[in-house]
Amino acid sequence: xxxxxxxxxxxxxxxxxxxxxxxxxxxxxxxxxxxxxxxxxxxxxxxxxxxxxxxxxxxxxxxxxxxxxxxxxxx
Amino acid sequence: xxxxxxxxxxxxxxxxxxxxxxxxxxxxxxxxxxxxxxxxxxxxxxxxxxxxxxxxxxxxxxxxxxxxxxxxxxxxxxxxxxxxxxxxxxxxxxxxxxxxxxxxxxxxxxxxxxxxxxxxxxxxxxxxxxxxxxxxxxxxxxxxxxxxxxxxxxxxxxxxxxxxxxxxxxxxxxxxxxxxxxxxxxxxxxxxxxxxxxxxxxxxxxxxxxxxxxxxxxxxxxxxxxxxxxxxxxxxxxxxxxxxxxxxxxxxxxxxxxxxxxxxxxxxxxxxxxxxxxxxxxxxxxxxxxxx
Numbered sequence: 139x140x141x142x143x144x145x146x147x148x149x150x151x152x153x154x155x156x157x158x159x160x161x162x163x164x165x166x167x168x169x170x171x172x173x174x175x176x177x178x179x180x181x182x183x184x185x186x187x188x189x190x191x192x193x194x195x196x197x198x199x200x201x202x203x204x205x206x207x208x209x210x211x212x213x
Numbered sequence: 214x215x216x217x218x219x220x221x222x223x224x225x226x227x228x229x230x231x232x233x234x235x236x237x238x239x240x241x242x243x244x245x246x247x248x249x250x251x252x253x254x255x256x257x258x259x260x261x262x263x264x265x266x267x268x269x270x271x272x273x274x275x276x277x278x279x280x281x282x283x284x285x286x287x288x289x290x291x292x293x294x295x296x297x298x299x300x301x302x303x304x305x306x307x308x309x310x311x312x313x314x315x316x317x318x319x320x321x322x323x324x325x326x327x328x329x330x331x332x333x334x335x336x337x338x339x340x341x342x343x344x345x346x347x348x349x350x351x352x353x354x355x356x357x358x359x360x361x362x363x364x365x366x367x368x369x370x371x372x373x374x375x376x377x378x379x380x381x382x383x384x385x386x387x388x389x390x391x392x393x394x395x396x397x398x399x400x401x402x403x404x405x406x407x408x409x410x411x412x413x414x415x416x417x418x419x420x421x422x423x424x425x426x427x428x429x430x431x432x433x434x435x436x437x438x439x440x441x442x443x444x445x446x447x448x449x450x451x452x453x454x455x456x457x458x459x460x461x462x463x464x465x466x467x468x469x470x471x472x473x474x475x476x477x478x479x480x481x482x483x484x485x486x487x488x489x490x491x492x493x494x495x496x497x498x499x500x501x502x503x504x505x
Contacts, residue, residue: 191489195439202442205449209225210261 142212146204153197160193221456226261228354228452231376232275232368233258235267259367273376280373283345287338313341317491325495327398327502335390335498336491339383343440344487346374350448351476351483354455374444377437384437387494391432394501402504436493443486447479 168186172179234257241249244259257274258264264271294310303311317337325332349372358369373379395403407425408418454475457468 187485188489188492191439191485195435195442198446199435199438199442202438202445202449205446209222209449210229 139212142207146207149200149204149207150197153200157194157197161190164189164193221459224456224459225449225452227368228358229370230261230264230368231273231370232366233264233267233271234274235264235271237263237267241266257367273370273378275369275371276373276376276379279349279371280342280346280379283349283373284342287341287345291337291341313337320492321495324492325499325502327499329394329498329502332495332498336495339387339494340487340491343374343383343490344484346372346379347444347483347487349373350375350444350451350479354448354451372444372448374440375448377441380441380444381433381437383440383490384433387436387497388433391497391501394498398502399504432493432497436490436497440486440490443482447475447482450475451479 164186168182171182234255236253236255237243237249237258239249239251239253241253241263243249243263249256258267258271290306291310294307297304298307298311314337317340318333321333321336352371357371361369370376399406407429408422409415410421410425411417412421451472454468454472457464457471460468
């Protein structure tokens with residue numbers, strides 16, 4: 139039963155790693171894009187938020203399931 | 214109930230169980246020692262295990278009440294605003310509604326490439342309804358559940374979007390609309406798209422079909438679980454912070470700061486998730502309308 143905590147930790151950790159890299163890249167491209175064409179900044183920002191939301195969809199689902207494992211299954 | 218020696222995990226699990234009403238199978242031994250008679254009994258569950266024993270007939274009463282109630286509130290409020298719309302004396306609420314409708318209209322206009330009068334109202338409903346459901350998450354964790362507990366209602370989860378049934382239900386609703394419009398707009402083209410898409414040769418039909426169907430099913434699945442995951446994790450952190458308050462007076466200020474900090478950040482998550490749910494609904498419906 140103790141392995142559940144390890145499993146939950148791995149789920150959250152790897153998911154977080156992926157999301158961090160993804161959103162980091164997105165943020166970098168956003169800054170590049172708005173630096174190149176400042177008048178497009180608002181539209182780029184909307185797309186950035188949409189992308190950031192999509193990128194951390196799976197990791198957040200992983201966090202949701204990991205927390206379910208920790209509190210409900212092993213709680 | 215959660216009165217006497219209550220552990221933290223007991224507190225957390227208590228806040229995660231829905232108020233469930235359903236049919237207990239015959240011969241089931243209930244918490245209070247009584248056994249369910251012949252033909253089962255429609256009863257309010259006293260705990261997670263009883264709710265699980267109800268199986269398919271279990272209905273999450275609290276999620277249903279809160280989500281349908283918020284839906285009715287949305288319809289009533291927007292209808293009142295629409296009827297009362299007067300250019301000369303715009304009230305604050307009216308401006309807000311106009312802003313939301315304008316924002317949704319622009320988003321639909323630039324991401325939906327078909328001609329369907331249903332999509333814009335659907336997008337507005339999805340956006341505002343999901344936003345209202347998520348907004349419930351900002352209400353302090355114990356405010357409503359505890360007051361209701363004093364009135365005898367044992368369990369209460371006030372945020373409908375932390376219930377996978379609600380989010381998956383909405384996602385399946387969008388999925389049905391996707392299939393309906395794909396068939397009506399594309400007709401046989403939809404079948405052709407599923408079977409011949411990546412590799413345009415009849416011998417690859419099984420491979421195409423498998424890949425396309427998996428892609429098709431992933432859409433509602435990720436749409437529903439994304440909203441559920443975000444809201445469930447957000448609510449869990451609120452519950453953990455609330456449990457932190459029980460750790461003694463020294464923890465009062467840090468936990469209070471964390472609660473405020475997380476609530477402010479959660480405002481962004483709430484609007485973002487409602488926005489993403491709406492945009493993906495529009496994008497999926499516009500993909501269903503594309504006719505090559």
